[in-house]
Amino acid sequence: MSHASPVPDVPDADPDGRGETQNERLDRNWNELLQELRVIQTGTQILTGFLLAAVFQSRFEDLDAFQRDMYLVLVATSVLTTLVGLAPVSLHRVLFRKHAKGRIIRYTDYFVQATLAGVGITVAGIGLLIFDLVLGRAWGIAFAVFILVVVALLWIVVPRIIRRSA
Secondary structure (H helix, E strand, C coil): CCCCCCCCCCCCCCCCCCCCCHHHHHHHHHHHHHHHHHHHHHHHHHHHHHHHHHCCCHHHHHCCHHHHHHHHHHHHHHHHHHHHHHHHHHHHHHHCCCCCHHHHHHHHHHHHHHHHHHHHHHHHHHHHHHHHHHHCHHHHHHHHHHHHHHHHHHHHHHHHHHHHHC
16 A cells, blocks of 8 residues: 655745744744634633623523524534634644644644634624614624624635735
């Protein structure tokens, strides 16, 4: 049985002209991802805490079936997003000192992207729930769609336009 040679996790080329070794580039990439993770983990934990505290508010009993279901979906989404955002810690622990930093970086990038998607969905859902409670269902849905469009523009479209022009 023949195996193709493995594709390196990070290419040896130095496309940005920094003059870094592969290990220096891996260290820099890991540090940049850690900074992103610190920001997003704080945000997801605050969102989750807000949602978990909401159930203890006196007005919670006034929610209709849609609002209660939406709340439960938001709690699930927020908790899963928090877990995905923390997954790189476990990945790093398991692969620590196994000469797998390139792999850790590659999969951490996936986890960060999934966490961003979860945050976008959770924030839109929170907007839906709040606007639904205050102004009605149509406003809640409209606001959630608006938030998803803003997230798509700021987190997907604009960065790709900037990357293309760089």
